[in-house]
Amino acid sequence: MINIYTLSRTFCISCMTVAIILFIASSLLYYFLMPQQEFRNMGRKCLEGSNLIVLLAIVTILYEVMSDGADGILYIEALNIWRYGIILVIIISTLYMIHDFHAGGQYLLIASFFLLPELDTWLPWSLLLALSCIALRLVRVFPAAYRQYREQLTARSIQAAVDFLEEGVLFSLEKGEPVLVNYVMYDVMEKLLGTVIRNANIFWHLLANWSNTEHVTMERQGQDLLFRKKNGMAWLLQRHHIQFRNQSGWQITALDVTNLDRVNRELDQKNQLLEQRNEKMKYLLNHLVDIQTQRTTEEMRYKIHDLMGQRITILQQLLNNKNTTDYGAILPLVENVLADMRRETADNPAERLDVLIRTYCGLGIDVTLTGALPADTEDAADLVSIIRESLTNALLHGKASRVSIELPLTGKRILTIRDNGIGCRGPIQPGNGLQGIERRVRKMGAALHLKGNPHFVLSVEGEDDYDSRTRH
Structure with a gap:
């Protein structure tokens, strides 16, 4: 049977343009569906392929109309065989996926119905209805597929990025359901617990109630948990409450701190040894001026060489080089630090202060003095003692190399000591x-004020202004 229809060239071109646009949109839909779980079903792949075939059939019919001459007369009896084949494939694919309403197979089934040769008497309305069915399906399916594609793409990207982290990461909901876990965290679970725990709350509960064994020990550091294995490996696990997607949850991280833990333990041992030596040096420094005031210059040199020579050398090296750890290899940096001390006993506070300043200058510390001590001998002696203790602290604890001492002539401020230490x-x-x-x-009836940041400042203030004291 030969059917003859007359279609204008403008109509054919318009319909072909629409069909091509729908073909491109269907190809994009196919691309967005490929990474998704539902597209692993062969029936869904055949359904999307049938969608493209329907559009190709429509374009082919329209092309035949245009190629049959200027009069637009179409002889399509020869196309009937492959049209029936296409329709059969579409029907099979649609029926196979008819249970999935989200796939929109019913629209393709209707579109294929309008391509039956028996409905050619409806041309051009049958082609327009077929294109409309495909367009409706795209409007319904395309936005959901694109949204799922973006969400899955983001999730895959985040998972891939998290898996590259060297730290273990676990995100979960409030009740412990995992949202995101990387490979490192799974590895930590295996090493500590011997198995993978799917619930974050159970996982943390097991860690927090850990019983030390011969192979793995746990130490609490505030809210954090430090696990040490017998082979020296150490892991620091932390848990924080977080908010995401308008929900509350937990973030658990596991950091390999093996090297840091080893260094910290070595530093603790060295710090204990250094603290013991600092106490000895502090005691000797506090009594350095007293020793000088009680003996002659020759006796003082002998005493310093015998009791403090090595320790003061260590102190000087520590002040000049904070990174020094090999104390046995330090060469003497200070010799005869009290070589210029006076032979006479310095009972006068002003003389003792002068000796004190010259002593620390001999140790390489830049000490500057402005002002003078008060005339009252007892107050002056107390101020010298305060200055001596402050200089000792500036060296031992502040690691200072410069100290300024201010003794104002008037005002409430009696004494100010500043250093450039840590x-x-x-x-x-x-x-x-x-x-x-x-x-x-x-004892002086004054008030002490301390400031520790960025450098240490000590000040002594009286209750009232004074301007009548006689100064040296």
Whole structure:
């Protein structure tokens, strides 16, 4: 049977343009569906392929109309065989996926119905209806497929990025359901617990209630947990409460701190040894001026060489080089530090202060003095003791190389001592030295003020202004 229809060239070109646009959109839909789980079904792949075939059939029919001459007369009896074949494939694919309403197979089934040769009497309306069905399917399926594609692409990208981290990472919901876990965290679970725990809350509960064994020990560091294995490996696990996607959850991280833990333990041992030596040096430095005031110059040199020579050398090296750890290899940097001390006993506070300053200058410390001590001998002696203790602290604890001492002539401020040391980053914890200074300040009827950041500043203030004291 030969069917003859007359279609205008403008109509054919318009329909072909629409069909090509729909073909491109269907190809994009196919691309967005490929990475998704549902597209692993062969029936869904055949369904999307049938969609493209329908559009090709429509374009072919329209092309035949245009190629049959200027009169637009179409003889399509020869196309009937392959049209029936295409329709059969579409029907099989659609029926196979008819249970999946999200796939939109019913629209393709209707579109294939309008391509039956028996409905050619409806041309051009049958082609327009077929294109409309395919367009409706794209409007329904395309946005959801694109949205799922973007979400899955983001999830895959995040997972891939997290898997490259050297730290173990686990994100979970409030009740412990995992949201994101990387390979390193799975490895930590295997090493610590011997198995993978799927619930984050159970995982942390097992860690927090860990019983030390011969092979693995746990140490609490605040809210964090430090695990050490017998082979020296150490892991620091931390848990924090977080908010994401308008939900609350947990973030658990595991950091390999093997090298850092080993260094910290070595530093702790060295710090203990250094603290013991610092106490000895502090005691000797506090009594350095007293020793000088009680003996002659020759006796003082002998005493320093015998009791303090090596320790002062170590102290000087520590002040000049913070990274020094090989104390046995340090060459003497200070010799005869008290070679210029006076032979006479210095009972006068002003003389003792002068000896004290020259002594520390001999150790390589830049000490500057402005002003003068008060005329009252007892107050002057207390101020010298405060200055001596402050200089000792500046060297031992502040690692200072420059200290300024100010003794104002008038005003409430009695004494100010500043250094260029490392200061105190946290709250100032008074030790024996600062406690002794506080006692002397209270004895003078004054107030002590301390500032630890960025450099250490000590000031002594009286209750009232004074301007009548006689100064040396």
